[in-house]
Amino acid sequence: MMTPAQIAVSQYLVERGLAYVNRRRETLRFRGNLMCLFGDVPVEITISDWDFIRYPHIRVIERPACLDGVQAHLSALNGLCYFTPGSVLLNRHDPVAAVGQCLAQATVVLNELARDSTYRQGEFIREYLANWDAGQQPPPIPVVKGSIADKTTHMNVTFAEGGEFPFAMFGDDVDQLRSIVVSTGRTLRDRGNNSGWVFHTDRWPPMSEAFPRTVYDLFTWAKAWDPNMYQALQDRLGYDRAYLNMPILFLMIRSPAGWLGLTFDLGDRSQRILGMRKATNYRQRLHRHSREITVTRLSVLDWSPEFVYARNLGLEQKNLFGKRITLIGGGAIGSHVAKALVQMGAGQGKHGRLRIVDHDTMEGGNVSRNLLGYPSLFKFKATELVAELRRLHPTANVEEEVGDVLKVDALFRDDLVIDATGEEALSEAINVRHLTAGVSACPVLYVRIYGQGDAVQALWVDSGRKGACFACLRKNDPQSQREPRFRIGKTDEPQWVMRGCQAVTPYAVSAPMHAAAMASEMVADWLQGNVSPRLRFLERPNADVIHNKNQNPEPLPHCPVCSSPIQASKVG
Known part of the structure; x- marks a missing residue:
């Protein structure tokens, strides 16, 4: 039997022209159109949390042409992010108003994305990591990051084995990586300090309708983003033969948007042996077959002390590092x-x-x-x-x-x-x-x-x-x-x-x-x-004490310690 809240919301949505799809336990699902300024957009709304801690899920059933490709606030599965989780307190005592508020905000977001290129580009860049993670199928593979110094060019790629969820972890201090992995009850397998490359750029990633799917896409994307970074990648492919000892190449990019990762298969040893004699030969092979070699995106989870222990104080404040x-x-x-x-x-x-x-x-x-x-x-x-x-x-x-x-x-x-x-x-x-x-x-x-x-x-x-x-x-x-x-x-x-x-x-x-x-x-x-x-x-609240103001007290006259001459200059 439906609850009064479910009945009221159902009546409201039907009056708005949405059609009832089904109900499974506490979850209601409806389909219909959002009337946007550029035309109607067919959507599906799913309401499962009637306390509205989690907002109703809104999925665009069919994207209009103006919203093709990777878009801010739209996942690869067309889920629409209209409120940042936890940012708005919906009225659980008036579920009709709560659902109406969500539909209104969803309409505003779709209008802004379709009609305002400045808004669309700004939101895409601001939420680049979220788009990187959710904006394109297949989803990226999660990896864990340790410390990486500002000028690091090569990194250790390690694998945390054992436990329920094994994972890859990278950084430039293998002892730090091992200490973190061991603390989780896992063991560390190290591929060596030349098993991945690090690139640094001060430019924001470019807005694009698709993230790299092939090596060809990767080269095109990197060149459009930062020509200097692209050239550094080409130089390493042509002169750093050590990477050919591994079957897979890991790339990590540090940018103003955050850390982005990619990896691609270098082929079996018979394919790589040519480059071991002369790396430029293998670079040429990569370019010839670049449309055939698949690139996998990596979603970077930052476990480095620099991130973990700066989070409480904010990025602009100092912490106790080095003290x-x-x-x-x-x-x-x-x-x-x-x-x-x-x-x-x-x-x-x-x-x-x-x-x-x-x-x-x-x-x-x-x-x-x-x-x-x-x-x-x-x-x-x-x-x-x-x-x-x-x-x-x-x-x-x-x-x-x-x-x-x-x-x-x-x-x-x-x-x-x-x-x-x-x-x-x-x-x-x-x-x-x-x-x-x-x-x-x-x-x-x-x-x-x-x-x-x-x-x-x-x-x-x-x-x-x-x-x-x-x-x-x-x-x-x-x-x-x-x-x-x-x-x-x-x-x-x-x-x-x-x-x-x-x-x-x-x-x-x-x-x-x-x-x-x-x-x-x-x-x-x-x-x-x-x-x-x-x-x-x-x-303590309600304590029966004499109230004292916080202050900067002056030295007490004739204090036996601080008013007497310094007896020693050597630090004890």
Whole structure:
């Protein structure tokens, strides 16, 4: 039996002149015409999701002549993309209006494609990769991309074998490819570093009614796109004989539209042996038989660290690639900070490294707060956290140092140190060593939880003694008894629970996540060149605390640390 929504939509579509085709469970299918400015267009509309999370599918049954060939918003199977998925919230409470909105937008898109050449060309170029993937049959073969440097000309083509879905993967660092493949539970088969070619162009691909199907099409398409790239391809075919050791040639093109891939068969060894003596002979053969040799398009899935870890910050923002960072503490705060840092690119790049320093082991009381769980009990937090991060992010250079942070050599020679221990006495000791290390020492970020998670606090301290240091967070006159300079709680009574001879502060599981989020935001600000405000507070909703504004506090007069002369110039 049809639902009220299905009945209402059916009546609406029939009134619009569409004919009922069939119903299968929740799916309704109708056919009819969309009245476009250039004439009626026969379409089929299929509605299967009555929550309208997925938009109704509209297929052009017969393309008008003005929409022949590869077109923006039209797949090879004539599916029409009229709304970008997730871009428009349809009214699930008024299904008739929702379907009408889709038909109206579909009509607008078809009119624009048919009548406005500027729109058609602009949309085609803007969505080139989508058109490359869906605009022509047969569809391209998915391949996975690792890192490729800007001037790379040759790449490793590898095959990830085992698992449910084997796949090809390419890049210029085979060790990186292997680490990624192994992390998926597969093994790597490497064809060698000359098994594929890479081309770079700063020109957008041309608009064309068809993508290359043959080597002849490939040559014509590349020449129209970028004559210099076409000439580079011809030069390699004529002089780089190493490619003839392989039966298949892989080509990858880096362009403003993204990565495009193609491959074609070079024939058996008897056909290639002529070119092994003189590569120009084989190039001539390719041109003679170019209309007969089929080209296969490749759809490139980018798994490179450069793409993966830049995605969160945006293409215009900097990430942690190449930065050397030390994180002090692998506990409740530190474990979540470590995860966030790696997801921001820590440990990536030629010199990138994330070091985690902690002397403690996992105990039962840590499990509910830490990123780690039962398998890490009785083991060192730093060691276990590094192992977990390497498992999740196999290309990251993450290392542990188990021991006392105050005995770590050259602690402040990194790009950034983050103190996530939440232990105020230890933080004060780190602060003293930081400010006596000299002006060339790196900045230090202190992040901690107040009370039972009622608030979190973070302070950024530069070695150049700009602004308050960590010791400036407590007053230092004799009458104050070192009370907080920026009071958060309405009482100074510690909120502890005694477990044997150990005092434990209970707090919500969200508190270390809030602290890690605040630390991540300050690190992102640092990457953009301006950490301000340097002192930040984040209060739990409905917490009974004293509100403090985020600010750039000045050094406290007579601070025993930052107002005293620098005792040493050597970076510690």
